[in-house]
Amino acid sequence: MSSSVPATRPPSVVAGPGRLPAELCVQIYDLMLRTRMLEDRLITMYKQGEGFFWIGGPGEEAFSVPLGLLVDKGQGVDHDYLHLHYRCAGTLLAMGADPVDSIRQMRNAATDPYSRGRNFAGHFSNRAWNVVPVNSPIAVQFAVALGTARAQRAGTGAKGITIVEGGDAGTAEGDFASALVWSTRKGQELPLLMIVTNNRYGISTPYAGQHGYEQIADRGKAFGMPTQVIDGNDPEISYPALKHAIDYVRTERKPYLLEVMVSRLRGHSSASGANLVKGEIDCLERFEQTLDDRKLLTRADMDERRERYTHELAEASKRVRSEPHPAPSGVWDHIFADENLVGGRSGGRT
Amino acid sequence: MATMIQAIRMALHVGESRLGVTDIFGEDVGPPLGGVFTGTQGLETAWNTPLDERGIVGTAIGLALAGQKPVAEIQFCDYAFNTIDLLKIAGNICWSCAGDWNVPLVLMTPVGAGIRGSLYHSHSFDATATRLPGWKIVMPSTPLDAYGLMLSAIADPNPVMYLMPKALLRVKAEAGETIPGEPDDDKLLSSMIDAPLGDRSAWKPRWPELEEMYIPIGKARIARPGSHVTVLTYGRNVLMSLAAAAELAADGIDTEIVDLRSLHPYDWDAITASVRKTNRVLCVNEDTEITNFGEHLIRRITEELFYELHAPPRLLAGGHLPGIGLADSLEMASVPQKDGVKAMIAELARHEP
Numbered sequence: 001m002s003s004s005v006p007a008t009r010p011p012s013v014v015a016g017p018g019r020l021p022a023e024l025c026v027q028i029y030d031l032m033l034r035t036r037m038l039e040d041r042l043i044t045m046y047k048q049g050e051g052f053f054w055i056g057g058p059g060e061e062a063f064s065v066p067l068g069l070l071v072d073k074g075q076g077v078d079h080d081y082l083h084l085h086y087r088c089a090g091t092l093l094a095m096g097a098d099p100v101d102s103i104r105q106m107r108n109a110a111t112d113p114y115s116r117g118r119n120f121a122g123h124f125s126n127r128a129w130n131v132v133p134v135n136s137p138i139a140v141q142f143a144v145a146l147g148t149a150r151a152q153r154a155g156t157g158a159k160g161i162t163i164v165e166g167g168d169a170g171t172a173e174g175d176f177a178s179a180l181v182w183s184t185r186k187g188q189e190l191p192l193l194m195i196v197t198n199n200r201y202g203i204s205t206p207y208a209g210q211h212g213y214e215q216i217a218d219r220g221k222a223f224g225m226p227t228q229v230i231d232g233n234d235p236e237i238s239y240p241a242l243k244h245a246i247d248y249v250r251t252e253r254k255p256y257l258l259e260v261m262v263s264r265l266r267g268h269s270s271a272s273g274a275n276l277v278k279g280e281i282d283c284l285e286r287f288e289q290t291l292d293d294r295k296l297l298t299r300a301d302m303d304e305r306r307e308r309y310t311h312e313l314a315e316a317s318k319r320v321r322s323e324p325h326p327a328p329s330g331v332w333d334h335i336f337a338d339e340n341l342v343g344g345r346s347g348g349r350t
Numbered sequence: 351m352a353t354m355i356q357a358i359r360m361a362l363h364v365g366e367s368r369l370g371v372t373d374i375f376g377e378d379v380g381p382p383l384g385g386v387f388t389g390t391q392g393l394e395t396a397w398n399t400p401l402d403e404r405g406i407v408g409t410a411i412g413l414a415l416a417g418q419k420p421v422a423e424i425q426f427c428d429y430a431f432n433t434i435d436l437l438k439i440a441g442n443i444c445w446s447c448a449g450d451w452n453v454p455l456v457l458m459t460p461v462g463a464g465i466r467g468s469l470y471h472s473h474s475f476d477a478t479a480t481r482l483p484g485w486k487i488v489m490p491s492t493p494l495d496a497y498g499l500m501l502s503a504i505a506d507p508n509p510v511m512y513l514m515p516k517a518l519l520r521v522k523a524e525a526g527e528t529i530p531g532e533p534d535d536d537k538l539l540s541s542m543i544d545a546p547l548g549d550r551s552a553w554k555p556r557w558p559e560l561e562e563m564y565i566p567i568g569k570a571r572i573a574r575p576g577s578h579v580t581v582l583t584y585g586r587n588v589l590m591s592l593a594a595a596a597e598l599a600a601d602g603i604d605t606e607i608v609d610l611r612s613l614h615p616y617d618w619d620a621i622t623a624s625v626r627k628t629n630r631v632l633c634v635n636e637d638t639e640i641t642n643f644g645e646h647l648i649r650r651i652t653e654e655l656f657y658e659l660h661a662p663p664r665l666l667a668g669g670h671l672p673g674i675g676l677a678d679s680l681e682m683a684s685v686p687q688k689d690g691v692k693a694m695i696a697e698l699a700r701h702e703p
Contacts, residue, residue, distance in 0.1 A: 077416055116448035125447035132415055133447040135439055143404050143436060147412015147420070150373070162412075174432075178405040185400070334445050335484055337452030340507035343370075344417045 020236050022296050028069070028235045029287055029297065030305065032061035035090035036284050037309040038099045042106045042121055043266065043274045045317055051106040054270040056122050057087025059263035060197060062283035063232035066239040067163070067195075068094025070246055073129050076347030077158035080246075081130045081148035083141035085165045085197060086122035088134075095129060100316045107317075110326040117326040127341065127348070130160070139170030142179040142194065149183065149190035154253035158191075158345075161249045165195040168259075169202025171216050183255035184223040192255040193245055194220075197232065199264040203272075220257035232260035233283040236290075351523035352532055352539060357493035358389050358458070358514065359543060360529060361500035362421060363557050366395045369504045373413055375399050376406055376423030384545055386425055387460060387519050391545040392555030403429050407436040407457065411443070414455040419504065424459040426467075427475035427513070434478070440509040441484025456503045456510050461489070462586050462636050463674050463685045464517025471516075472674035472681070474637035476584070479511050480613050480646070486567050487613040489513040491588035493523040495611055498565030506567060513613075515585035530561035570617035572624070576606035578699045580624040582647055583634040584610045587686060591634055594692035603699045613643060618650075625651055629660040630698045636685040639667040661701035666694050 020028070039058045046054040057064055068091035071080045084091060089102055101113050108117035114125045115133075125133035132148070135141055145164035152158035170176065176194075183190040196216045200207040213219070217227035226248060230241045238260065245256045263280040267273060291297045341348045352360065365371035374390055380398040384391030399406050403424055410422035424430045430437070437457075444452045463472040479487045486508055490496035496514075503510035522536065523529075533539050542556040573588055574595055581591045588609045595605035608624050610616055625631050631651055633644030648663040668674075668685045675681060 081412075081416065114450075115446055118448065119446055123446075125450045127447075127450045133443050133451060135446075137435060140408070140436060140439060143408025144412045144415070144439070145408075146405060147409040147414070147418075148416040149412070150409060151413055151416035151418050174402075174404055175408065178400075178402050178408065181400050181402065182405050182409070334447075334449035336486070337444050337449065337454075337507045339452075340454050341449075341452050342415055342417050342454065343419075343507075347417045 018236060020239055025236070025291060025296055028065050028239070029291055031065040031068070031090060031094045032235070032284055032287065033305055034099060034309050035061045035065060035093050037306065037313055038089055038093070038102055039266070040310070041313040041317060042102065043270070045103070045106050046270045046274060050317070050321070051108065051121065054106065054121055054274055055086050055268070056089055056266070057085070059199070059265035059280060059283065060087050060232065061090045062235040062287060063197065063238040063260050063262060064088050064090030065094045066235055066242050067091045070239070070242050071095065071163065072160055075128050075130060075349040077152050077156065077160055077345055079130050079160040081132060081145070081160065081162040083132050083145045083148070083162070083164040084124060084134055085138055085167065086120065086134050086136070087197065088124070088165065089122060092124055092131070097126070099313060100320065103313070103317050103320050104323065107320050107323070108325060109320060109323045111323045116330070130347065138166045139173035139175045142166060143175040145192060146179060146182045146190060149192040152191050153188065154191070161191040161193060161246065163193045163195065165197060167202070168196055168198035168200065168207060168216055169205065169210060171196055172210055180219065180223045184225055189254040191249050191253040193249045194255060194257045196257070196259045197262045198259055199262050201264060201268070203268045215259055217257050217259035225255045225257055227257040227259070229259045229261065232262040233281045233286060235283070235287060351525070351527065351536060352493045352529055353520050353522050354490065354493045354496045355387050355389050355519040356539065356543060357497040357523070357529055358500055359391060359393070360532065360557070360560055361497045362390065362393055364501060364560050364562060365421065365504040366393060368562070369501065370419045371395060371421055371504055372418040373397065373420045375409070375420070377401055377425045379423050382550055385423070387516065388544065390423070392543060392553070403433045404436055407433040407440065410455045410457060411436065411440050411453060414453045415451060419454060421456040421458065421504065424457065426471050426473070427459040427461045428470040428473040430459055430475060437482050437485070441482045444508070445484060452507050453509050454507045456512055458512040458514055460514045460516035460519065462515050462517060463681055464586055466676060466678065466681060467674070468676035469673035474635070474668065475513055476613055476635055476643050477637040477641060479513065480643045484509065485614065486510045487513065488567055488611060489515065489585045489613060490611065491515065491518060491573070491585055491609050492527055494527040494529055495565050495571065497529045498563045499567070499611065501562055502564045502567050505564065510567070513585065517586045518589065521589070530563050531559045533558055565611065568612045568615040568617060570620035571609045571611055572606065572620070573609040574605065574607040576604040576628065578604045578628055579630045579632060579695050580606045580608060580628045581632050581634055581691070581695065582608050582610060582621060582644070584613065587634045587636065587691070590686065590688050591691050594688050594695060597692055598695055601696070603696060605695050621647065621651070622655060625655050626658050629658055630701065631659070631663045632666060632694055632698055633664070634666045634686055634691055636668045638670045639665060640670045642667045660703045661698050664694055664698060666690060
């Protein structure tokens, strides 16, 4: 396999069959760990009464982090639009978000840059990065994504694509069918990567209780779009699969349906206690074992990172405690925009 | 003089040729039909969607977020009810992210009764629309206002719902309500911008040299000045109320008709001035009467202008019915008609405190 390793690759980076380069593995691991420690911190904040409600993505890091590393980050149609799940903290951190901002949102502080204390944890928004505000009824975003994708369709010259992510249960909503229908019209195909993270539950309803078909990705086949089902618990599977899907959509300007099997380590949300769920694969533990086996990181190094991030986030949450909650009069702000912030090819960037 | 639907079409032409409109779309909006009411014939950016209102509203939101300027149509507002949560999302995006994003889209949809449209072509949407915070809601009653409100809707950086009173779409403008740039001759205008019957694949419109004219969102129009009774209304009921007022003038009743034009934001200053002048107020609209927009106006008038009133404020609205029946007798019994408006104005005018 050594002949397939590009000459430009640094000598320290060695990839085996189906393996990612060592440096990338360490980078992904570090972001997965940071994401997990962030989610742990947010859950602790919930349990200590510092936030009203927690929802997030422990168990999806092996997928959410590679996604954030692979998107073309920026503003306007020449970059990728992201209609994300609320389980995508890993994506945001991989894109370069400050985890303290998630702590601010968890505490519904006025300093929360995503919603200024208005929305739940994991409800990101960042216009400079094309991160469209996350809506709690996630599946509706499959309908909204059709519009950003249309603005990027073949013939427009736009370089970016649209990525929309929802859960398995939400695909029962008509919006998922809308995305299948609208994105595959002959001659009007949309550069849309549809991602379904399948954790096999809709809150408490098991997969088999709502889906009569084996895999959600199979629905894409009727529409003639390429589909793939992958193990989302392994970043060395999800990273190349995502790269393949993104490259396809970017080059072909056509849709792709990617179904990602993931774990739900803390249940749906704090409404079910946010306690550890037994019997689910923990992608972080699994990847730690991989790194250990390949001697890419020592256990001591991994433990040190874990301790450091835990400490940093605990300190950050203490600092955020002194940041103000939004003023009551602020409810009347931003009902309407006074100017068009999003206009034009650059999405309003000046 | 243009009809309202011609005025809307001309405004959309100005929108796509000068104001940055990128997409005009909906079911049967593109060629060959150009809209079931002809509103989008001959437009460069008009295209047909799948029969999927949720896809239409979602696409409009997404296009807006991606820096485009969409004008989407729901073919009849009767088909908009399955899009309510997407309409809520269009209205809450800017607020949810504290102004990080805005959603500059126009959603137009024909509303109301008056064409014998039975259950699914007669609905009103004003009560529902005004319960969607984050939207601006407009509804013209004349071709000139239809033109000017559409240009304002297109220019606005927020979601604007443009309710089209379907009974008025083919009504011609009154003298003196010329759209700047339209030819004086109706037949000439029609030959320029109305698609021919039959094969129209080779047809291209010849647009007149239109000037931009904006009716500001949030400003009412005094459709008829009067001193005895105020009628607060919009859309189809403006013409109905004007006809009623003309007949009542013979009986010495002088009615003021306030055409709200914008339901949100609405022109409270104009309402206040009129109520202070006449001291008697009637709200007229076609939507079902329970939790009706007119009820809101009456509530606010009662709270803020109570001591100005010489008679209890009244609402004349559609019955709280599951639908509008097809038979002429049923439709007439379901939504306000001229004689009912006339009787209620007269009753208010004669009411002694």
